[in-house]
Amino acid sequence: MERQIVGFHQDDVGDWVAELSCGHTIHVRHDPPWSQRPWVLTEEGRRRFIGYWLTCKECASGPAANRKEPVT
Known part of the structure; x- marks a missing residue:
């Protein structure tokens, strides 16, 4: 699922x-x-990427994948 960088x-x-x-x-x-992300090396570069969309693998996996206790 796509989520914005905040x-x-x-x-x-x-x-x-x-x-x-x-x-x-x-x-x-x-x-x-x-990985080629030179923009992370400067404050200005990181600021430009606020609002940029990235895939959140945790959200994409669904609620079962985020549980801390095993499902029995």
């Missing part, structure tokens, strides 16, 4: 994480050659 923060090792409108988060690393 903010950013850095994780424990300094990688950038997008905060999505649904409350979930997703890493947005610039780690060539695997």
